């Protein structure tokens with residue numbers, strides 16, 4: 408997949424439109440290839456400028472049609488409440504990056520099909536305008552990139568845009584996940600089975616199958632004298648295979664930790680200090696005994712209030728430690744970032760800020776009562792166990 412953040416071209420409704428450097432190579436190839444074709448279709452002598460000009464315009468129109476396809480995905484996605492961080496064009500087409508996965512098979516289907524619908528409209532428009540202006544027979548000549556008696560530059564360009572968009576449509580509808588057709592297949596499998604992970608796995612396996620087919624055809628083309636197409640198709644097959652395998656690994660991971668709750672992993676008898684305990688008691692019975700740098704603080708009902716740190720307790724002068732309480736020195740969790748619900752999925756802890764900063768996060772029940780403490784080590788161990796086959 409393309410590297411994020413290459414060259415930013417512009418923004419469309421807050422979506423960053425960027426191109427990968429490999430995209431310029433594709434534009435160059437297209438211009439080179441098309442100027443040759445246009446030269447022969449228009450029957451212009453070598454060195455004439457017109458075919459090059461047409462080729463450059465065509466390459467830009469190709470760029471626009473890929474971008475419109477991706478914007479089709481993006482707009483439907485945003486309307487369904489799923490953000491799009493950026494659209495990047497690279498060697499093998501475009502990628503619209505969603506900020507999260509679809510939440511239902513219906514949403515997945517609509518987002519996946521939106522791109523091909525846009526491409527279909529472009530192909531129909533180019534074909535329709537071409538036939539309307541030149542007649543079906545002449546357009547068919549141009550469509551096959553053959554020299555026609557009255558083929559003009561505009562007609563040749565229109566025909567090429569039609570051809571390329573019909574190809575983009577056909578290619579994207581191949582049910583090889585993560586191509587659009589594969590995402591449609593995933594949405595259908597998801598709807599039928601009711602299980603997102605199983606559907607993704609099935610679609611990804613199908614995608615892997617297609618990747619082998621692409622590679623095989625690529626090799627066949629390579630040895631039968633069409634090395635450029637062969638290498639191209641082989642590379643597409645390889646990249647598809649990688650993406651499909653990545654999706655399989657990801658869903659296996661997700662389905663393994665699916666159903667694991669914070670309560671399944673946490674320490675169930677958390678050592679906590681009551682807010683009305685004296686600082687002297689906190690030091691003697693907790694800090695000096697356990698040697699931890701901090702303790703959770705609770706009220707009389709075991710409700711989580713915040714943390715008391717060793718340094719804060721130490722800072723209280725000795726003569727007043729018996730008369731001062733933890734309430735005076737602890738730090739309240741005013742932002743509510745130090746706790747999670749004990750019935751939250753383990754997955755929700757990934758990227759938790761307190762876990763990273765403090766090495767632990769408190770688990771509370773629906774009434775705010777402290778039920779456990781979950782450490783980064785425990786989360787790590789749970790994830791490792793989930794990842795170990797057969798565990």
Ligand SMILES: [Zn+2]
Nearest residue numbers: 522523579587
């Ligand atoms: Zn698409």
